[in-house]
Amino acid sequence: MNSVFFLVLRRMRAPLIVLIVFYAVAVLGLTLVPGENEDGTPAPPLSFFHAFYFISYTATTIGFGEIPQAFSDGQRLWVTACIYMTVIAWSYSILTILALVQDKAFHQTVVATRFARRVARITTPFYLVCGCGETGSLICRALDVLGRDFVILEKDEQRVEELDLEDFITNDPAIAADGRLSTNLLMAGLRHPKCRGVLAVTNDDEANLAIAINVRLLNPEIPVLARVRSPLVSANMASFGTNHIVNAYERFAEYLALAVASPARFRLIEILTGLPGTPLPEVHRPPRGHWIICGYGLFGKAIGRYLALPGIDMTVIEPDGKGPENGHTVRGTGTEASVLEEAGIMVASGIVAGSDNDVKNLSIAMMAKKLNPKIFVVARQNQAASDVLFDTFRADFSMVHTRVVAQECVSVLTTPLLAQFFGALRDTEESWSQRLVALLEGNCEGIVPEVWDIKIENSVGPAVYKALMENHTLSVGQLMRDNADREVALPAAVLMIVREGKSYLLPDDDFLLRADDALLLVGQHDARSALSLTLQNANALEYILTGEDRHAGWLWQFLFSKHAKGVDKH
């Protein structure tokens, strides 16, 4: 049963007993004190009924005023005592309730109970987001744009209060609780039948590890995504089967290397993994040649590992002089002109300002630009609070930790096929990516498009599924028509079709669809809803195939067929 109810009952025990005892004594006294008639002769005391009636109104109002009969002085004396007794008893009860309401533990119980009830009532699939700092809120906002539900578990109370002010479209429950504890995870719906996945994106590696372990043990069915910085924790997570480990440093280093090696392919990945609804990222073309890496911590090491490409040689600047064993290392922070000159800033084509201090990174970047205006600057931004500074400086390429993690989480969660597509992308020519990027940029009007996948099956697209099962032919080009005007193609593209384990990249318009095909699509939100109508609605599909607007209602059919007959006669 409800724990709030029990808490109130328990705390109210003492005041209630005081109240009962005082009432009982008052009533009993009144039934014992002798009364007085109007003419002064002694009268019997009040009966229980009259005494109870009198005390009932005296205790609550003091002075309500109807006396069964005139009181004797003895009765007056007793009633005076009664008034004080009952006032004390009532004040005590009310003060206890007030203290209870202000009690922090009580407040917490009320909030937790309400939260648990809301989570239990969720009927749509949802994700459990643990940690809603900078990364978490980016993820939540992206999920919100995509119309997915989520439950937020965040340690910081103030942050949860701020979440109330964020205008999410969906109304999602959030609570201030530590995600490391299994009870909190269970309360937030870890074993809820509609829970589709858990995101461990707190800024604490240990907490993320604890959450991942909890999910693996308590509900092994659902996938868990964990954000991680240290390679040690990452290995630990992998050992017990965390579905997806997001290491922002590694990922960014990989992207930077890809941007150097094959810019078009990188551009394609950047567009497809961007957070839907945000502006398209700028084009980055980091050059080959001499690179300087400032800061050789976890981030710097990852960059060093991935940038070891042909045509690139590196110099590391590190305060304690501990660089890579076979590389060139300069001792210093990188903010001093002399250190940069020693590292070869004049001939360098790129510099990575990658320490864990935002001000230091900006200062490195500005000094580098001053010494060598043509240099390509990669700046690492650690805190969202420095947004304004970094926006003003405009590095050629910024690494924002939170954004990298959020992008990866959202793309993995919402479109499992995307990873397969990227895998297939490795075997393609650079020019192929170039063509696709041009197509996407033309389609999406400067805003990151949505990427989604659909499977042609009865539950997702009953109309198309039925048509295909009845041996109608339907090509990709036909499917991608606008169901409001079939002359117009939808502003969306099919990236890949997976059929019986085989994938077909970028199928052309004549590619014939089959039932049970899985499609990976990219396009704007409007195109997505139009397509989902075509998939579900037989009339919309009919219109796209034949150009005839068939109406299914019997009245429409009657009128339509009559009209057709009339035309025949003439």
Next chain:
Amino acid sequence: MNLEKVIFAFFIVFAATLNFGFFIGEIDRPELHNIYELFAAIVVNIIATVLKFGDRTQLGAVLLSTSLVADIQLIAAAVVWAVVVHVTGTGMTPEHTSSVVSLSGGALLANIVSLVILIVETVMMRR
């Protein structure tokens, strides 16, 4: 020894004995059933009920419900008494007395159930 348990057992037993004291005697003779005893039984019963508030164990829940039953029966007896004495003005006739006393008899049964549960709980604890 747990003071809370002592107080708790005290009130349950006290409620049952007061209830019994009112109930005992020929059912239709008003002079054998003291109204003060009924009053005391009601007050002690309600206190016993409040003492069980907030007990989340299974036995605690059963004790609370039997106690509530006794409260309802005793209050019903008091209401019948008040109506026949003050509202209809017939006074305590043998029929009315017997209905008041039989209501308190029902409450007594509930109180005996409470007692049995209390004893069972104690025996289980001593194991």
